[in-house]
Amino acid sequence: MDINDKTIIRTSLKPGALLKSRASLDPRTSLDYRPRAKAFPRHAGQTAVSPGTASPVDRNRNKVIEIVTVPYLTDITANRKNVGIELDVPAVQEILSGYYHDVSITQINTQKDLELLAARRPDLVFSGVKYFNFGGQDLWLNDFLDLHGIAYIASGKAALDNEHDKARAKRIMQQANIATARYFQTAPGEHPTAASVPIAFPLFVKPVTGGDSRGVDANSVVHDFESFRRKVLDIHETQNSRALVETYLSGREYSVGILEDATNGTLRAMPIEIIAAPNQNGDRILDYDIKKQDAETVEMVTDMAIHARLGDLAKAAFRALDGKSLGRIDIKMSHDNVPHFIEANLMPGLRKGYFYRGCLLNLNMSYEEMILKIAENGLAVSVPRPGGYETETSEPVIAARKMNAEMFVDGF
Numbered sequence: 001m002d003i004n005d006k007t008i009i010r011t012s013l014k015p016g017a018l019l020k021s022r023a024s025l026d027p028r029t030s031l032d033y034r035p036r037a038k039a040f041p042r043h044a045g046q047t048a049v050s051p052g053t054a055s056p057v058d059r060n061r062n063k064v065i066e067i068v069t070v071p072y073l074t075d076i077t078a079n080r081k082n083v084g085i086e087l088d089v090p091a092v093q094e095i096l097s098g099y100y101h102d103v104s105i106t107q108i109n110t111q112k113d114l115e116l117l118a119a120r121r122p123d124l125v126f127s128g129v130k131y132f133n134f135g136g137q138d139l140w141l142n143d144f145l146d147l148h149g150i151a152y153i154a155s156g157k158a159a160l161d162n163e164h165d166k167a168r169a170k171r172i173m174q175q176a177n178i179a180t181a182r183y184f185q186t187a188p189g190e191h192p193t194a195a196s197v198p199i200a201f202p203l204f205v206k207p208v209t210g211g212d213s214r215g216v217d218a219n220s221v222v223h224d225f226e227s228f229r230r231k232v233l234d235i236h237e238t239q240n241s242r243a244l245v246e247t248y249l250s251g252r253e254y255s256v257g258i259l260e261d262a263t264n265g266t267l268r269a270m271p272i273e274i275i276a277a278p279n280q281n282g283d284r285i286l287d288y289d290i291k292k293q294d295a296e297t298v299e300m301v302t303d304m305a306i307h308a309r310l311g312d313l314a315k316a317a318f319r320a321l322d323g324k325s326l327g328r329i330d331i332k333m334s335h336d337n338v339p340h341f342i343e344a345n346l347m348p349g350l351r352k353g354y355f356y357r358g359c360l361l362n363l364n365m366s367y368e369e370m371i372l373k374i375a376e377n378g379l380a381v382s383v384p385r386p387g388g389y390e391t392e393t394s395e396p397v398i399a400a401r402k403m404n405a406e407m408f409v410d411g412f
């Protein structure tokens, strides 16, 4: 999960509220958005439709959605490796219920619970769970749902595997010709002398897997062999992890939200700049304490050329990793202002963190719209069925096509 991801301040969702937010769009924010005649056509179905004459959009409201969770932890900042997105479940249910008629919450405690879920065959599972552990065995939720032909909201296991190991993600970037800092992996003793270090200082040292900047602090920036050796040892001892060592990127930092239009596969990129105050050494890095204390500021990317470059890189990275529906790509500039891929989050936090702020600052998208768009994306994806591949186009797709699919135009 993201510790930067803020808890939602609950607002009651009034009918029609979703229609309004785009009307107040500030044109200065609209790098990635073109004003359109009608706001959010998907909600056309929310206006009065007499029974029996329902539009395709209206019929879609009958979809059955289950929000799937694992037993709740009282400490919401606890690091649960098997949960990719810590959802604010009551808020998500309230939002989805504002549009869909049948939205329930299912807590999975046992494999039996999961089998019962499969038997109910909901149209969509809305969940941030990556895997369950039943009797010592990991069972990946999205793999399980694929097997049963049930749609879900984010990437499948193969893409999550690509993203989880940062060295693997970087290798995939290199193969796709996407800029990423030079790197190698190490552990204490593997690079025992200054001469054995294969790339030039300054370097950046962090755990090869993980999130929330765990294991990242001011000592991650190393200028000499002795500080390199110390940080590799620290990561080994405190994070129980191998170290990923990269060329230090000293420029500005960005995170680019990606929302796919599952109806036609186009991607929308929503960059934000994240600014951390310089640390005691003058380096600006998003370390664990900064994220935890919420000490960074988030800004719009107003330079159109940079916006476009970040968007292109993030979309290419998302595709190379085989991401689906949504994600966030972290990018940092080198000293000479060339954007470099740092890492991807294919289960980005869905509270009020970087992903939401990307939606808000780029598209003026409300939190409710964001959650509904993610559900709609999930529902629009063709899922493999046990008896072959489902090719049927879902109702929102038909409706969106009729309305000229104006919500998503791949502008960058």
Ligand SMILES: Nc1ncnc2c1ncn2[C@@H]1O[C@H](COP(=O)(O)OP(=O)(O)O)[C@@H](O)[C@H]1O
Pocket (backbone or CB within 6 Å): 166, 181, 204, 206, 210, 211, 212, 213, 214, 216, 246, 247, 248, 249, 250, 253, 284, 285, 286, 287, 330, 332, 342, 343
């Ligand atoms: N090669 C690098 N050069 C400079 N800073 C980096 C580099 N890699 C990571 N960072 C800094 O460390 C932070 C955390 O690294 P990241 O790989 O994104 O880990 P996490 O998964 O914990 O978010 C980044 O947001 C960035 O500020």
Ligand SMILES: [Mg+2]
Pocket (backbone or CB within 6 Å): 330, 343
């Ligand atoms: Mg990151």
